[in-house]
Amino acid sequence: MKVSFIGLGVMGFPMAGHLTKYGFDVTVFNRTHTKAQEWATQYQGKAVSTVEECVKDADVVLLCVGNDDDVRSMTTSELGALRFMKAGSVLVDHTTTSASLSEELSQAAQQVQVEFMDAPVSGGQSGAENGVLTIMCGGSQPLFNKLQPVFNAYGKSSVLMGEVGQGQRAKMVNQICIAGALRGLSEGLLLAQESGLDIANLVNCLKNGAAGSWQMENRAVTMSENEYDFGFAIDWMIKDLGFCLDEASKHGLNLAHTKQTYDDYVTLAAAGDNRMDTSVLHKAVQKTAKQ
Template sequence: MKVSFIGLGVMGFPMAGHLVKAGFEVTVFNRTHSKALDWADKHQGKAAESVAECVAEADMVLVCVGNDDDVRSMTTSETGALAAMKPGAILVDHTTTSALLSEELDKAAQEVGVRFMDAPVSGGQAGADNGVLTIMCGGDDALFNELQPIFEAYGKSSVLMGSVGQGQRAKMVNQICIAGVLNGLSEGLILAEKSGLDIPTLVDCLKNGAAGSWQMENRAVTMAQDKFDFGFAIDWMIKDLGFCLDEAQRQGVRLPLTEKSMAAYKALSESGEGRMDTSVLMKAVTVESKG
């Protein structure tokens, strides 16, 4: 099976590498071609100089880029994948986008005889490096089942959430929950520090109980140490929460805590923290706790 992978960022680079380890013939494309060459050298795959060259013979094309416009550039533009893919091939978008874009891509794919699934991922760079991502999928059952050998190469779990777009909506819920957990974790750490509790001991105590979470286990200690220079950058979280709030508006609901988190992240980004991890939310919560 021939697989193409478009987008070699912190997620795509290792994801494409896991596909080679799983036995697939992989060709990659990245807008910065030197990165594609680096990937090909490391993983003994092929680096294409154009999207068309990358996807022309592919049975499956996987995309993991930055935002809606990046996806359109790589898929539905005149030089995008859909113009060069063979009929019957499969297009999978691993980018976190709006649900509306997924529906747009599905329609465009159908027009050229290509099957489509939206499949945003969660687990961060560590999850991609270790091949243990959670994959939230939108599409039909048969296609989901056909994609399992691909998803198993870099995923710990893949779940079909419903029709096209529902994978992206599930990812929105994921991002809302992360922001909510970080708000509560930040306030808890502030009180813990003021009370003289030892943070590593506290985390060991709490992480396996009802308050336990990935954020607590992986970020609480570094948050208390004022370390935020790793992981998923808040500029991307601002993009993702924007999708959440837009979808909420379409559904006729308000998300007050998400709105508050969005405002805090925007303020942090404007102050120069845009490339810091989402756990930097603690800085905003700390300021607010001082009144």
């Protein structure tokens, strides 16, 4: 199977690398070509300088870029992948986007006899590097079955959530839950710190109980030390929570806690913390609690 990968950021770079380790014939494209060359050197794959070269012979094209407009640029524009992919091939979008974009891409793919699946991932940079991502998929069951060998290269779990767009909606729920866990953890840490509790000891006590979470085990101590530079920048979380709020609005839902977290991240980004990771929410909660 010939596989192409478009987008070699902190997620795509190791994901594409795992594919070569699983024996796939991999060709990559990145808008910054030096990054693609670096990947090819590290993983003994093939780097090309245009999307057309990347996808024209591929059986499966995988995409992991930044936002809806980036996806359109790489897929449906005049120089995008769908213009050059062969009939019967498959396009998989691992980018976190709006559900409406997934539906748009599915229709565009059908017009050129290409199958499509939205498949956003969760697990962060470490999950991508270790090949243990969770993949939330929207599309048909036969296509999901067909893609299992690909997903197994970098995923610990892949689940078909329903038709096209449902993968993105599942990712929205994922981001809402992360935001909620971080807000609760931030408030809990404030009380713990003001009460004189040893944070590392507290985490060791709580992590295996009902309050335990990935955020607690991996971010509580660093949050208590005001260290927030660990990967998934709040620029991206603002984008993701924006999708959540838009989708909620379509269903007449008012997600108050998610909106508050979104607003806090926007304020933090404007103050210069836009490249800090999502645990920087702790700063906003601290400020509010001490007013």
